[in-house]
Amino acid sequence: MVLPPYPRFKKAVRQLRKLPPLSEQGAVRSAIFLAMMGPKGVRSFTKSLLEIGDHLGTCPRCHNLSEVKELCWVCQEERPPVICVVEEIFDLLTVEEALPGRYRYHVLGGAISPMERIHPDQLTAHELPSRIEREGIEEVVIATGATTEGEATAQYLIELLQDLVPVRRMGRGVPIGGKVQQMDPLTIRYALQEK
Ligand SMILES: [Zn+2]
Numbered sequence: 672m673v674l675p676p677y678p679r680f681k682k683a684v685r686q687l688r689k690l691p692p693l694s695e696q697g698a699v700r701s702a703i704f705l706a707m708m709g710p711k712g713v714r715s716f717t718k719s720l721l722e723i724g725d726h727l728g729t730c731p732r733c734h735n736l737s738e739v740k741e742l743c744w745v746c747q748e749e750r751p752p753v754i755c756v757v758e759e760i761f762d763l764l765t766v767e768e769a770l771p772g773r774y775r776y777h778v779l780g781g782a783i784s785p786m787e788r789i790h791p792d793q794l795t796a797h798e799l800p801s802r803i804e805r806e807g808i809e810e811v812v813i814a815t816g817a818t819t820e821g822e823a824t825a826q827y828l829i830e831l832l833q834d835l836v837p838v839r840r841m842g843r844g845v846p847i848g849g850k851v852q853q854m855d856p857l858t859i860r861y862a863l864q865e866k
Contacts, residue, residue, distance in 0.1 A: 674699065680702050680706065683701075683702040683705055683706075684698045684699055684701075684702045687701050687702060725739075726738055726739055727739065728740070729743075729760075729778075730742055730743035730745075730746055732746045732802070733745065733746055733775065733776050733777050733778060734760075734777065734778035734779075734780060734795050735760055735763055735776060735778055736760050745763075745767070745775065745776055746775070748772070750772065750773075750774065750775045751773065751774070751775075752775070752806060752807050752808050752809045752810075753773070753774050753775065753808065753809060753810045753811070753812060754774065754775045754776065754777050754799070754802065754803070754806075754808050754810075754811050754812070755773075755774035755775070755776050755777075755811075755812045755814050755863075756776070756777045756779060756796075756799070756811060756812070756813050756814060756815070756828060757776060757777070757778055757779065757814050757815070757851060758778075758779050758780075758781060758782045758815050758816060758821065758824070758850075758851070759778065759779075759780075759781070759852065760778055761852045762778075762814065762816075762850075762851040762852050763776050763778055764852075765851055765852045765854065765856075765859065766814055766851065766859055766863070768856055769856035769857075769859035769860050769863075770859070770860060770863060774812065775806070775808075777795065777798070777799055777802065778795065779794040779795055779796055779815075779824065780793070780794050780795050781793070781794055782794075782815055782816065782818070782820035782821050782823070782824040783820060783823045783824045783827055784819075784820045784823070789820075791827055794824075796824075796827065796828060796831060799811070799828075799831065799832060800831070800832070800835055803832070803835050803836050804835075808836055809836065809837070810836060810837050810838075810839065811828070811832055811836055811837070811838045811839070812838075812839050812840075812841065812863060813825045813828050813829070813838065813839065813840045813841060814841040814851055814859075814862075814863065815828075815841075815851070816849060816850040816851055817846065817847050817848060817849045818848055818849075818850065821850075825840050841862045841863055842862055
């Protein structure tokens with residue numbers, strides 16, 4: 672697509688394109704929007720981005736989004752002793768929308784992928800056995816995607832955890848190749864239904 676020939680504009684598009692869900696068109700729209708905001712608007716927009724960088728990080732317990740060095744809002748709540756394991760923070764938000772308050776979570780930080788050279792030791796899965804023991808967890812629900820990577824990750828988790836705690840895999844109604852974050856709440860509720 673044709674871009675206006677202004678270096679600052681392109682730089683803004685390049686910056687915004689670093690955000691995962693933004694297409695090229697979306698980034699161009701956003702850069703136009705920012706240019707129309709004027710110096711004051713852009714300054715406050717930028718300030719909010721700086722604040723994200725300064726004040727947000729990941730939860731030391733479950734790797735959800737949290738304020739720096741604090742437990743996340745989920746870990747600060749009283750929740751049933753059931754951990755739902757997801758690949759990404761966005762998946763956590765999707766499951767939480769479908770089943771609010773139902774689970775504690777553990778965010779893996781991705782899925783096992785020999786193609787992309789993502790090995791189990793690069794994920795946070797190794798922290799799960801000690802969490803299960805420390806928190807008296809009674810069940811683990813695996814909500815990785817119905818992708819090759821998600822399946823490999825689920826198999827790995829089952830082998831890692833099955834001697835410690837009952838492990839259940841998210842199942843029914845998940846479209847093959849589907850990512851959890853692309854599923855609607857109804858499908859998620861169905862797929863995570865208790866036996
Ligand atoms: Zn947490």
